[in-house]
Amino acid sequence: GALVYQYPRRTICKSGTSMRMECQAVGFQATSVAWYRQSPQKTFELIALSTVNSAIKYEQNFTQEKFPISHPNLSFSSMTVLNAYLEDRGLYLCGAREQGKTLYFGSGTRLTVL
Amino acid sequence: AQSVTQPDARVTVSEGASLQLRCKYSSSVTPYLFWYVQYPRQGLQLLLKYYSGDPVVQGVNGFEAEFSKSNSSFHLRKASVHWSDSAVYFCAVSPVTGNTRKLIFGLGTTLQVQP
Numbered sequence: 001g002a003l004v005y006q007y008p009r010r011t012i013c014k015s016g017t018s019m020r021m022e023c024q025a026v027g028f029q030a031t032s033v034a035w036y037r038q039s040p041q042k043t044f045e046l047i048a049l050s051t052v053n054s055a056i057k058y059e060q061n062f063t064q065e066k067f068p069i070s071h072p073n074l075s076f077s078s079m080t081v082l083n084a085y086l087e088d089r090g091l092y093l094c095g096a097r098e099q100g101k102t103l104y105f106g107s108g109t110r111l112t113v114l
Numbered sequence: 115a116q117s118v119t120q121p122d123a124r125v126t127v128s129e130g131a132s133l134q135l136r137c138k139y140s141s142s143v144t145p146y147l148f149w150y151v152q153y154p155r156q157g158l159q160l161l162l163k164y165y166s167g168d169p170v171v172q173g174v175n176g177f178e179a180e181f182s183k184s185n186s187s188f189h190l191r192k193a194s195v196h197w198s199d200s201a202v203y204f205c206a207v208s209p210v211t212g213n214t215r216k217l218i219f220g221l222g223t224t225l226q227v228q229p
Contacts (some may be wrong), residue, residue: 032215033176034216036217037137043204043219043220043222044204044217044219046216046217048220049213049215057213059216091157093157094177095158097122102160103160103215105150105157105158105159107157108156109155
């Protein structure tokens with residue numbers, strides 16, 4: 001079946017440092033990957049959409065300079081949170097899909113910033 | 115711009131009772147509609163989706179949802195809940211044109227099933 005793995009499941013970083021999270025699609029070709037964030041007491045916000053061989057599209061309030069994303073092939077994507085601060089804490093979800101098919105989400109990476 | 119409203123932040127029901135979680139959307143064109151569930155300490159799992167056709171769609175674990183164009187709603191229902199259904203439920207929409215891959219989520223409804 002189709003699965004999306006995210007790691008690490010949890011991570012803690014000091015304020016001002018950076019952390020990288022990864023997303024792996026198994027059982028299908030992840031032609032597009034979406035990164036979402038769920039901040040405490042809030043719903044999920046789209047950070048960016050990435051399609052293999054196309055430019056990554058960031059939503060308003062999110063930038064490549066702060067959340068650089070790599071999507072080098074049809075099974076892997078990573079996102080880094082640069083210079084993390086308290087407002088960056090939350091659950092980061094990766095959603096991946098094969099073109100025209102169902103979107104699958106991973107279990108998320110929970111980021112705590114000290 | 116599209117938006118999703120889940121008017122009930124929290125719903126408590128007894129095990130075996132029926133359930134309805136409400137969802138209303140705002141959009142100039144009927145969007146694609148989804149319900150997701152988030153179990154404790156986990157990501158999102160798709161319960162069901164509506165693209166077109168029969169307004170009542172069946173999902174996993176006995177859930178169903180009914181689309182109403184006149185009410186701009188997509189309420190989730192279950193005839194008899196189980197304690198394991200306790201979770202946070204999110205209604206979401208995505209546009210049918212333009213950026214169809216973007217999901218817009220409601221704030222979620224926390225369901226607590228009491229024994």
